[in-house]
């Protein structure tokens with residue numbers, strides 16, 4: 714009897730490991746691991762409030778909560794790997810993480826390297842300037858110095874529009890915002906909610922321009938061809954959209 718029970722138990726463990734697409738195994742993304750941990754590894758760049766940030770050593774934010782719900786629904790533990798934004802796609806492709814979730818915008822170029830789930834959130838690229846700046850919209854930015862976060866769509870689009878020589882790239886946008894204080898750059902381009910959080914954290918110093926710079930959609934990235942995980946994530950996103958769970962998480966952070 715005991716033997717049968719333990720056999721059933723071990724079968725269950727194997728099944729759930731397959732369900733999680735565990736990336737702790739080095740050779741396959743869907744076989745059982747010797748440690749027996751059921752987990753999905755999410756890579757992110759926790760410098761992006763309110764989507765992902767650290768508070769007292771804990772990961773917080775919209776993406777973190779959505780990921781935890783994904784874990785709950787798929788019966789997996791979620792482990793978070795906090796890395797530079799421009800390392801996210803290579804990390805997913807190397808198999809060191811199962812998915813990247815970092816307020817990541819779907820772009821045609823990125824689609825060549827990873828597969829994206831359905832959109833879970835719309836966003837815009839906003840322009841932050843010092844409170845007394847005369848810049849009104851992006852048309853005034855052609856001869857200006859612009860700060861962006863390295864490897865983001867803000868970086869890609871601004872480099873295209875305003876020229877590489879006018880772009881200063883920072884690992885985190887708060888460093889760019891500090892550079893505006895010292896006058897070494899004139900504006901920063903970053904996702905709207907992040908812009909709001911940064912501006913609110915330094916009251917009276919900066920403003921966000923009314924007209925947005927670009928419109929975008931966020932999605933989760935998985936390794937190209939990992940349709941098993943992609944389908945599961947899409948299933949969870951669909952469910953969370955229709956039962957209000959997604960909105961409830963977003964509303965906690967964005968008023």
Ligand code: GLN
Nearest residue numbers: 761815816817818865866
């Ligand atoms: N949405 C932007 C992008 O995908 C920025 C994301 C981020 O910095 N975390 O490039």
